[in-house]
Each structure stands twice: as C-alpha cells, then as structure tokens.
Amino acid sequence: xxxxxxxxxxxxxxxxxxxxxxxxxxxxxxxxxxxxxxxxxxxxxxxxxxxxxxxxxxxxxxxxxxxx
Amino acid sequence: xxxxxxxxxxxxxxxxxxxxxxxxxxxxxxxxxxxxxxxxxxxxxxxxxxxxxxxxxxxxxxxxxxxxxxxxxxxxxxxxxxxxxxxxxxxxxxxxxxxxxxxxxxxxxxxxxxxxxxxxxxxxxxxxxxxxxxxxxxxxxxxxxxx
Numbered sequence: 001x002x003x004x005x006x007x008x009x010x011x012x013x014x015x016x017x018x019x020x021x022x023x024x025x026x027x028x029x030x031x032x033x034x035x036x037x038x039x040x041x042x043x044x045x046x047x048x049x050x051x052x053x054x055x056x057x058x059x060x061x062x063x064x065x066x067x068x
Numbered sequence: 069x070x071x072x073x074x075x076x077x078x079x080x081x082x083x084x085x086x087x088x089x090x091x092x093x094x095x096x097x098x099x100x101x102x103x104x105x106x107x108x109x110x111x112x113x114x115x116x117x118x119x120x121x122x123x124x125x126x127x128x129x130x131x132x133x134x135x136x137x138x139x140x141x142x143x144x145x146x147x148x149x150x151x152x153x154x155x156x157x158x159x160x161x162x163x164x165x166x167x168x169x170x171x172x173x174x175x176x177x178x179x180x181x182x183x184x185x186x187x188x189x190x191x192x193x194x195x196x197x198x199x200x201x202x203x204x205x206x207x208x209x210x211x212x213x214x215x
Binding site: 001002003004005015017019022024026027028029031053054 | 088089090092093132133135136137158160161162163164
C-alpha cells in the first residue's frame with residue numbers, strides 16, 4: 001500500500017508499505033522498494049529490497065537521494 | 069440531509085492516491101526536501117504552517133510508520149478537491165492506532181498538492197501513546213454545506 005512510483009533508468013521504481021498481521025493480532029510494517037522493468041510479457045519486478053521499520057534504522061530516503 | 073459528493077475521474081483519483089502516498093514516506097523518514105512533492109509552499113497542518121511544524125520534527129528518531137487508506141475525493145471545482153482518508157500507525161510493540169485525514173488539495177503548476185491537512189485520532193483508549201481520541205472530522209467538515 002501507499003505505493004509511490006517514479007520513472008528511473010531502465011523502468012520504474014516503486015516505494016510501498018507492506019503490513020503483516022501475526023497470529024496474535026500484532027502488526028508490523030516494512031518499506032518495500034521495487035525496481036520494475038518492462039518485458040515482452042509485461043512489467044516484472046527486477047529487484048526488491050525490504051526495509052523493516054521497527055528495530056533499526058529505517059530511513060530509505062532523505063528527500064534528495066534516489067530511493068532505489 | 070446528507071452531503072452530495074461530486075466525483076472525480078479515474079485519472080484524477082489516481083493522482084490523488086499517489087499524492088497521499090507521499091505523505092507517509094516524507095514524514096516517516098523526515099525527508100523534508102521532498103515536501104514540495106506533496107505540499108504547497110504555504111500548506112497548513114491543523115491550521116499551523118507546515119514550514120513551522122517541519123522544524124519541530126524529531127530528527128534522528130525512527131518514526132513509526134503511517135499508512136493511508138480509504139481515500140474519498142470530492143470535487144469542489146476544477147482546481148480544488150476535498151479529500152477524506154483514514155490512516156493507521158503501527159508501533160514497534162505491534163499495536164496500532166487509527167485516525168482520519170481531511171485535506172484540501174489544489175492544482176498547481178507542478179501537479180496536485182495538499183494545501184491544508186487536518187488530522188484527528190480515531191477510536192483510541194485514553195492511555196493511547198499518541199493521546200486519546202480526538203474525533204473532530206465529520207462529513208460536514210469534509211464537504212461544508214453550501215449556503
């Protein structure tokens with residue numbers, strides 16, 4: 001969710017939030033950065049990196065540097 | 069008597085959804101250089117100037133992530149929208165808190181931008197870490213009735 005997209009060399013970059021709900025009802029969130037490339041079969045994820053937002057540094061952008 | 073929602077076309081809705089996605093990424097990372105991508109230069113949050121509030125953000129702290137959902141858009145005129153959305157925050161201990169956003173979104177030379185944002189905390193306990201419920205946003209504040 002909250003996917004923000006922009007064009008980058010080679011395709012598109014997407015910055016999203018991924019929410020997990022555990023069996024005890026607790027929830028957690030991670031940032032997901034995808035590099036998408038267009039293939040003859042359609043758009044595909046070429047690279048995915050996952051940044052958990054809890055328990056450590058989570059900043060994946062400072063507003064000026066590319067985030068994928 | 070209820071409010072009458074004036075819908076927007078699918079392309080405009082997609083632009084608004086993209087715009088509202090930027091707020092969590094900007095604020096949770098305190099990426100202030102990206103503020104012009106989401107807000108007008110004279111934007112307000114809760115009636116206070118955004119530029120003033122931004123200076124008070126806790127730099128160096130990892131912010132708990134915000135998530136924006138349930139986006140409803142009302143067209144005021146060709147250059148002005150009123151947007152009502154839900155948000156939830158997920159904390160490090162796995163608990164969650166909900167709330168509402170109501171925005172005035174305006175057309176600018178660089179695209180749609182948030183000019184005004186009001187937020188209220190939704191159904192929360194009195195001892196919620198972010199504070200108790202402050203449910204102040206309603207259909208009437210989303211779309212004020214025309215006189």
